[in-house]
Amino acid sequence: xxxxxxxxxxxxxxxxxxxxxxxxxxxxxxxxxxxxxxxxxxxxxxxxxxxxxxxxxxxxxxxxxxxxxxxxxxxxxxxxxxxxxxxxxxxxxxxxxxxxxxxxxxxxxxxxxxxxxxxxxxxxxxxxxxxxxxxxxxxxxxxxxxxxxxxxxxxxxxxxxxxxxxxxxxxxxxxxxxxxxxxxxxxxxxxxxxxxxxxxxxxxxxxxxxxxxxxxxxxxxxxxxxxxxxxxxxxxxxxxxxxxxxxxxxxxxxxxxx
Amino acid sequence: xxxxxxxxxxxxxxxxxxxxxxxxxxxxxxxxxxxxxxxxxxxxxxxxxxxxxxxxxxxxxxxxxxxxxxxxxxxxxxxxxxxxxxxxxxxxxxxxxxxxxxxxxxxxxxxxxxxxxxxxxxxxxxxxxxxxxxxxxxxxxxxxxxxxxxxxxxxxxxxxxxxxxxxxxxxxxxxxxxxxxxxxxxxxxxxxxxxxxxxxxxxxxxxxxxxxxxxxxxxxxxxxxxxxxxxxxxxxxxxxxxxxxxxxxxxxxxxxxx
Numbered sequence: 001x002x003x004x005x006x007x008x009x010x011x012x013x014x015x016x017x018x019x020x021x022x023x024x025x026x027x028x029x030x031x032x033x034x035x036x037x038x039x040x041x042x043x044x045x046x047x048x049x050x051x052x053x054x055x056x057x058x059x060x061x062x063x064x065x066x067x068x069x070x071x072x073x074x075x076x077x078x079x080x081x082x083x084x085x086x087x088x089x090x091x092x093x094x095x096x097x098x099x100x101x102x103x104x105x106x107x108x109x110x111x112x113x114x115x116x117x118x119x120x121x122x123x124x125x126x127x128x129x130x131x132x133x134x135x136x137x138x139x140x141x142x143x144x145x146x147x148x149x150x151x152x153x154x155x156x157x158x159x160x161x162x163x164x165x166x167x168x169x170x171x172x173x174x175x176x177x178x179x180x181x182x183x184x185x186x187x188x189x190x191x192x193x194x195x196x197x198x199x200x201x202x203x204x205x206x207x208x209x210x211x212x213x214x215x216x217x218x219x220x221x222x223x224x225x226x227x228x229x230x231x232x233x234x235x236x237x238x239x240x241x242x243x244x245x246x247x248x249x250x251x252x253x254x255x256x257x258x
Numbered sequence: 259x260x261x262x263x264x265x266x267x268x269x270x271x272x273x274x275x276x277x278x279x280x281x282x283x284x285x286x287x288x289x290x291x292x293x294x295x296x297x298x299x300x301x302x303x304x305x306x307x308x309x310x311x312x313x314x315x316x317x318x319x320x321x322x323x324x325x326x327x328x329x330x331x332x333x334x335x336x337x338x339x340x341x342x343x344x345x346x347x348x349x350x351x352x353x354x355x356x357x358x359x360x361x362x363x364x365x366x367x368x369x370x371x372x373x374x375x376x377x378x379x380x381x382x383x384x385x386x387x388x389x390x391x392x393x394x395x396x397x398x399x400x401x402x403x404x405x406x407x408x409x410x411x412x413x414x415x416x417x418x419x420x421x422x423x424x425x426x427x428x429x430x431x432x433x434x435x436x437x438x439x440x441x442x443x444x445x446x447x448x449x450x451x452x453x454x455x456x457x458x459x460x461x462x463x464x465x466x467x468x469x470x471x472x473x474x475x476x477x478x479x480x481x482x483x484x485x486x487x488x489x490x491x492x493x494x495x496x497x498x499x500x501x502x503x504x505x506x507x508x509x510x511x512x513x514x515x516x
Contacts, residue, residue: 087407091407091453092448092453093453094453118376149349152412154412154414154436154438156412157412157415158415158427158430169416172412172413177345178411178438179438180412180436180438181437181439182437194349195350195352
């Protein structure tokens with residue numbers, strides 16, 4: 001199943017790359033919007049067709065909605081985002097990813113984050129560790145929040161309906177720096193490889209995080225909602241993935257969900 | 259001079275890459291701090307030695323201070339940042355750049371931004387256009403601020419001593435999205451290739467921007483201080499680089515320098 005999933009991801013990525021014209025810069029954003037819609041849909045349909053051919057009894061939950069209606073997590077489920085980081089896809093032609101998690105009875109078995117343009121695949125198998133391409137990713141060590149770089153969007157600092165923004169302001173004054181890359185999958189990939197110490201988001205869908213959660217689990221990163229509850233893969237969630245101590249310090253001291 | 263500069267940059271980058279251990283994750287940030295200090299210094303000294311050998315009468319302004327004291331812009335000056343994005347260098351082992359601008363009597367002749375780990379070189383020659391590796395970069399078209407993605411750090415949204423932050427809050431509510439990559443050179447590189455529509459910073463040094471300014475000029479990006487004045491390469495400046503219409507709209511409507 002792991003080999004099959006990897007070959008599907010690489011083939012889908014090749015199709016996405018070849019859809020780009022040779023122009024370096026996306027000049028027309030409205031035309032690009034049409035483009036991305038088509039490629040998102042085509043890529044998801046490609047995955048579904050191949051998966052259903054190989055595993056006809058397994059279900060698929062995809063962002064574009066061509067998969068199954070999912071109301072429970074029994075059996076095998078493939079949870080897929082064909083293009084995570086759509087705005088980057090349109091504006092940058094890079095910094096987007098294919099995200100895929102394969103779950104059985106709610107337990108993550110296989111996880112993949114594939115940075116399409118960088119050709120970097122992060123993958124994990126339950127109980128067997130995680131890999132960045134062919135390199136084993138070491139277990140994350142604890143980190144100090146004062147030395148941390150966290151992935152967070154500027155919109156958090158403004159008054160919003162999800163969180164008390166005053167706590168976030170204090171958090172930003174505490175940490176060493178912030179980054180924002182515009183793709184949940186890529187930012188989760190940065191946390192599991194130690195390039196960010198935490199990544200937080202106010203609202204993510206199952207397909208944004210299902211692959212990353214399997215990987216996070218294998219490297220010792222902690223994943224919860226911002227209320228410190230387990231993620232429910234049937235609904236949208238608030239989200240944090242972080243090194244262990246950084247995770248608890250952020251949630252205990254700085255985050256207040258409304 | 260262009261060929262010589264490019265070969266120096268590539269050789270310096272090779273030395274930086276080989277300084278990394280094969281470990282994927284930087285585990286000890288304090289040890290990493292020592293590492294980066296040494297590599298910054300060694301890289302600058304390498305450049306200076308080679309430039310002085312080839313062009314003994316030309317001056318060099320470098321971040322680490324091994325070059326010349328620069329109090330005027332007469333003659334040839336090489337303005338160098340051996341590692342722009344030091345925190346990324348330490349924490350991520352990627353997303354940092356060598357930035358180099360070569361000026362004569364204050365006029366930018368040659369500019370380079372080299373993303374060391376991605377092996378991507380953006381370069382420009384006065385009057386001859388700009389290139390991403392071997393691909394000519396097209397002139398930037400105008401953009402709409404409401405569709406723009408801008409590079410800006412979260413710290414801007416908090417009260418600060420440089421700008422009225424209320425205007426920045428309004429700006430963030432107006433644009434389509436924000437990103438933050440942690441390297442001025444890389445973010446300028448994103449603007450000149452159309453991947454960001456603007457990049458702003460409260461305080462940059464000449465070596466952060468000298469190379470990027472030459473490139474920006476060749477693709478029609480506008481570079482000024484946040485007070486809409488020309489950049490003075492002898493001092494630190496506030497900074498914005500953007501597509502033409504986006505540049506004027508941001509400065510006219512949203513930025514108030516204290």
